[in-house]
Amino acid sequence: MAAVADDVNPESFFHVALKVEDVDACAAFYREQFGAELLERGHAGDGEGATAVEHAALSVADKRVYLFDRAPYEAAGLTDDLPTGFLHFGFVVDDVEAAHRELAASGVEFLMEPSVFGDLKIAFFADPAGVRIELLEHR
Numbered sequence: 001m002a003a004v005a006d007d008v009n010p011e012s013f014f015h016v017a018l019k020v021e022d023v024d025a026c027a028a029f030y031r032e033q034f035g036a037e038l039l040e041r042g043h044a045g046d047g048e049g050a051t052a053v054e055h056a057a058l059s060v061a062d063k064r065v066y067l068f069d070r071a072p073y074e075a076a077g078l079t080d081d082l083p084t085g086f087l088h089f090g091f092v093v094d095d096v097e098a099a100h101r102e103l104a105a106s107g108v109e110f111l112m113e114p115s116v117f118g119d120l121k122i123a124f125f126a127d128p129a130g131v132r133i134e135l136l137e138h139r
Contacts, residue, residue: 007098010091014136015064017087019071026067027056036060042118044069050076051117073112073124073132088124088132096121096137 020026023041030036040057047053050072058065071087073079093099096114100123104110111132112124121137 007095007102008093008135010093010135012092013063014090014092015066016089017066017068017071017134019082019084019087020067020069021084023054023056023067023069027058030058030060030065030067034060036065039064044075050112050115072117072122076112078111088134090122090134090136093135093137096123096135099123099135 018026027036027038027041031038036058038056039059040055042051042053042055044052044054053072053075054069056067058067068087071079071082074082100110100114103125108125110123110125112122114121114123116122116139119139121139123135124132125135126132
């Protein structure tokens with residue numbers, strides 16, 4: 001098994017992100033059916049670029065579920081419109097910039113360079129099958 005680069009070794013699996021037609025209806029579903037706790041509700045008009053999205057952050061069991069009306073990388077114009085459903089999953093790393101440098105040096109192409117999203121620093125790339133992965137650092 002190959003050694004994991006120090007700066008890319010995730011400390012935890014943090015969340016899954018879904019694109020939904022109606023953020024409020026889906027948040028209500030997860031609250032009612034799974035006892036999810038609403039942690040945050042954001043509105044597109046409060047942001048710009050990648051942060052100009054309707055979103056809700058929910059705590060479900062021991063993980064977070066993010067519901068978006070469109071992905072941050074869609075809002076930033078970095079990808080074409082994506083269908084509803086799975087968007088990406090996120091891993092927490094100590095230092096997004098360092099992980100980005102290490103992955104980029106090994107040939108990984110990023111969909112979204114490291115940037116600030118609320119209280120997080122984030123970066124997005126895809127695995128060889130096209131599954132989108134987010135690296136995030138709590139600031």
